[in-house]
Amino acid sequence: MSMTMLSEPNIVPSAKKELTFAQALNESLREAMTRDPSVFLMGEDIGPYGGLFRVTEGLYQEFGSQRVLDTPITEQAIIGFGVGAAMVGSRPIVELQFSDFMALAMDQIVNQAAKARYMSGGQLSVPLIIRTPVGTGLGSQHTQSLEAWLMHVPGLHIAMPATPYDAMGLLRTALELNDPVLFLEHSMLYSTRGEVPVDPYKVPFGEARIVRQGSDVTVIAVSSGVTVAAKVADELAAEQGVSVEVIDPRTLAPFDMATIVASVQKTNRAIVFHQACRTCGIGAEIGQRIMEEAFDYLDAPVTRVAARDVPNPQAKSLEMVVLPSEQDLKRAINSVLYRSPA
Numbered sequence: 001m002s003m004t005m006l007s008e009p010n011i012v013p014s015a016k017k018e019l020t021f022a023q024a025l026n027e028s029l030r031e032a033m034t035r036d037p038s039v040f041l042m043g044e045d046i047g048p049y050g051g052l053f054r055v056t057e058g059l060y061q062e063f064g065s066q067r068v069l070d071t072p073i074t075e076q077a078i079i080g081f082g083v084g085a086a087m088v089g090s091r092p093i094v095e096l097q098f099s100d101f102m103a104l105a106m107d108q109i110v111n112q113a114a115k116a117r118y119m120s121g122g123q124l125s126v127p128l129i130i131r132t133p134v135g136t137g138l139g140s141q142h143t144q145s146l147e148a149w150l151m152h153v154p155g156l157h158i159a160m161p162a163t164p165y166d167a168m169g170l171l172r173t174a175l176e177l178n179d180p181v182l183f184l185e186h187s188m189l190y191s192t193r194g195e196v197p198v199d200p201y202k203v204p205f206g207e208a209r210i211v212r213q214g215s216d217v218t219v220i221a222v223s224s225g226v227t228v229a230a231k232v233a234d235e236l237a238a239e240q241g242v243s244v245e246v247i248d249p250r251t252l253a254p255f256d257m258a259t260i261v262a263s264v265q266k267t268n269r270a271i272v273f274h275q276a277c278r279t280c281g282i283g284a285e286i287g288q289r290i291m292e293e294a295f296d297y298l299d300a301p302v303t304r305v306a307a308r309d310v311p312n313p314q315a316k317s318l319e320m321v322v323l324p325s326e327q328d329l330k331r332a333i334n335s336v337l338y339r340s341p342a
Contacts, residue, residue, distance in 0.1 A: 015198040022190040024164035028171040040067040043095030053190045079105035086128040096132040098142045113180040114155030125178040135187030140311035145276035157181040158252040162226035164194035169203030186224040206254035214245030217269040268299040269336045278306035300336040
């Protein structure tokens with residue numbers, strides 16, 4: 001899947017620079033570690049090697065082995081250590097090489113990190129950030145999009161940036177929160193480029209971004225799907241005169257439902273586009289919320305465009321069949337507009 005650079009309409013006029021998605025994360029980490037000695041990094045191969053996707057490159061050399069910790073291959077221990085360190089005053093940022101490996105540490109994430117504030121009557125906070133890739137291209141155990149698992153758990157913040165601008169701004173915000181944050185980064189986005197302001201800025205959690213204004217149909221897309229949806233919207237405008245509004249929630253918890261409802265009230269149609277499996281994916285929750293909060297405005301059923309309910313294959317040819325494509329999204333848009341059969 002080719003990825004194009006997205007413009008960022010929310011950037012206020014100021015000096016800008018161009019960074020890759022990985023570089024934007026790297027700069028945010030360096031900035032936080034320079035400013036706050038309680039911030040430290042922990043994960044597999046994040047030290048001298050610089051991380052599997054090079055996000056921590058150079059930080060070990062700059063801050064040393066006491067603040068950039070290479071760990072054994074034991075996700076349960078990595079997250080458990082992070083939870084404990086956060087409870088006693090540190091601000092750990094943990095990297096899991098792939099989101100699939102969260103399954104090994106779900107007790108620490110779901111029963112410890114997410115519940116600590118509630119079960120302590122507000123006395124304990126867990127300012128822990130867990131960074132991990134979601135995505136494609138590396139087979140069934142290294143490419144799953146498991147955001148729906150996490151969205152189901154009270155007590156977790158979940159960010160899913162789609163641009164270097166949002167990656168940098170959301171990570172800065174995450175570093176100020178006193179509760180656990182899951183920071184989900186699509187592996188196909190690390191090399192994409194975009195402009196960010198030279199001056200410091202933050203992107204708040206719980207505020208969606210209207211990527212493209214439209215009047216005929218609303219497409220809610222997450223992560224790498226934002227790029228695809230924006231491209232499809234441009235193509236349909238040129239080919240058919242269809243006006244597609246594209247919305248990127250940016251964070252799944254908290255979730256900005258108000259922006260989506262306002263869009264659906266304008267367009268009267270909605271499609272949720274994501275790369276996770278269709279059944280019980282986030283599209284099911286978002287679609288149901290639209291039905292509850294904007295039903296009277298709908299001129300067609302809410303539609304989901306998502307991956308097939310099968311394990312992600314290793315072969316690229318098979319992966320292209322399993323994952324939702326630009327053509328799948330175009331067909332869905334035409335279907336809700338009654339322009340062609342689904």
